[in-house]
Amino acid sequence: MNKFFDLHKGEEDKRAVLENVRSNISFTGSNLWILMAAVFIAxxxxxxxxxxxxxxAMLISPLMGPIVGAGFAxxxxxxxxxxxxxxxxxxxxxxxxxxxxxYFLLSPFKEAQSELxxxxxxxxxDVLIAFFGGLVGVIAITRVEKGNPIPGVAIATALMPPLCTAGYGLATGxxxxxxxxLFLYTINCVFIGISTFIIVKFLKYPPVNFVDKKEEKRVxxxxxxxxxxxxxxxxxFAYSLYQEQKFRLSVNEFLEKEIVDKGHTLIYKKVSFSTNPKKIELALLSKxxxxxxxxxxxxxLNDFGIENTNIEIKKSASDDTSLLKDDLLNEVSKSDEKDKKIIELEQELSKNIFDNTQLLKESKILFPNINAITVSNNNFAQGDSLVKKTILIYKAETPLSEEDELQFKNWIQQRLNIKNVEVFK
Structure with missing residues (x-):
């Protein structure tokens, strides 16, 4: 059975391995240029x-060299x-x-994307990924046939992206x-080094100098x-992540059973886990x-295991429009030209779906950052035909996140009762 797990089989000469490790440590000349190019790409x-x-960027980054060198040392x-x-x-x-x-200081795009x-x-x-990724990398380094693991290790251990994210944090304050x-980068460095140390000890690489048991124990x-x-x-952090995911799943179950299943349309949802108490902000289309x-x-909420949490429901703007319509119709009904004015009024109110002033007022209830909006139908020449499209253009004090922009688009589609809206900032 031991022959299946024998790491000594196919092992490269230890002196050759150490020489290769030493040659990949230095960051001068070409290595430094490659590193800076990889940082720029990442x-x-x-x-x-x-x-x-x-x-x-991860594949061309030479950052693994000194980390593996420290583990061997x-x-x-x-x-x-x-x-x-x-x-x-x-x-x-x-x-x-x-x-x-x-790079991030000079870049005009400062919004934090999902990858960042x-x-x-x-x-x-991340600890487990760094440890086992480092383990595979070191085993590959000590083989005569290096095989395919090295590129995979570079991707799995992901040293470059967290370091560039730390640079983004510095650039944006x-x-x-x-x-x-920086903590994620430290995790990767430390546990790649530890996995290297374990493999070096397991393969019984000889110490450079005589080391007594006391010194070995200290290391x-x-x-x-x-x-x-x-x-x-x-x-x-892992426990906090688990608790947050558990909380969000419970919130989704609660909203499904207590709101969606009862026939109400949910157009906005924001769940704040880090506040005390935790907060669920909602807006519904007509309720x-x-x-x-x-x-x-x-x-x-307690029935769903959701504790220390408050629900806030934003006032439905579309209900205000309906109430306004009813009030105006009641007022018109008092006049002699009731029928004619009702028709004219309803026609005018029906245009409110493209009344940009009204849409802006309603939008700001759900998305306070938005300060300008226009919605219009346009005919686009496409091939030999004209294609009718609804265009939404908006401006915001601070850019909407991807999630908020998607919710904004969904709200517009439901508010205007149309299927497809193209959004431009």
Whole structure:
């Protein structure tokens, strides 16, 4: 059975492996240029939210070199190699932060995209990915036949994107992004190094100098302490992530059963998990809840395991329009020309679906950042025919997130009772 798990089979000469590790540590000349180019590419990928571009940057990044070097140095007690590896890792880190910060300072697009946001909240899963990714990488390095794992390891361990995200945090003054991304980068560095240390010890690489048991024990204790210091906050973040996902699932179940299944159309939803108490903001197409009904909904939250949470329901703008219409029709009915004016009034009110002034007032109830809006039907020449399209153009004080823009588009479609709307900023 042991022959199936024997790592010594196919192992490259240890001196050749160490020489290869030492040659990949330095960040001078071409290595530094390659690193800066990779940082620039990764920053563009994060900026335009392109997964393919980010993967490309990870594949060409030489950041793994000094991290693996530090792991080997600890495993063979070569403290000169350890100092050199850590020095070059520091140089690479500072250079990467500078290049990415300069890029994001100069970039006209400052909005945080999903690829960037994904690198700001590390957890225990990132620890596992870094550890097992590093394990595969080191095993591949020690083989005569390197095989295919190296590119996969570069993608899985993802050193470059969090470092560029930290640069984004510096450029925009967002310290939460900076420290979150830097912590993820630290996790990757530390656990790639630890997995390297474990494989080096397992394959019994000889120490450079004679090391007594006391010194060996001291190095092992340092590795253990660093691992625990990284693991504790990672486990906490993972638990927080689990609690947030559990909360959002419960909220979705509650809304489905208590609102959607009762025939009401939900046009806006915002769930705030980090506030105290937690908050659920809602808006419905045509239903306005009284305060008693809102209180009843808040009481029902406990039935779904949702605690310390308040529901806020925004007033339905479309209901205001209906009430206005009823009031105006009642007023017109008092005159001698009732029938004619009712017809004219209803025709005028029916145009309100394209009344941009009214739409702006209603939009600002749900999306306060919006300060200008126009909706119109347009004929577009397409081939030999004309295609009718509804165009929505809006301006906002601060850009809407992708989620908010999608909700805004859905609200417009339901408000105007049309299927397809093209949105332009």
């Amino acid at each position: 920053s563009i990928g994060l900026n335009v939210n392109s997964t393919a571009v980010i993967i490309g 600890l495993g063979i007690f070569d403290f000169h190699l350890l100092r050199k590896s850590l020095k070059n890792l520091l140089i690479a880190t500072i250079a990467s932060l500078l290049v990415s910060s300069i 946001l994904a690198r700001t909240s590390p957890n225990i899963y 967002n310290l939460k992004f900076f420290f979150g991304a 092992q204790n340092i590795v253990t302490i660093v691992s625990v210091l990284i693991l504790i906050p990672s486990v906490y 306005n809840y009284s305060q008693d009904e809102v209180d009843m909904l808040n009481k029902k």
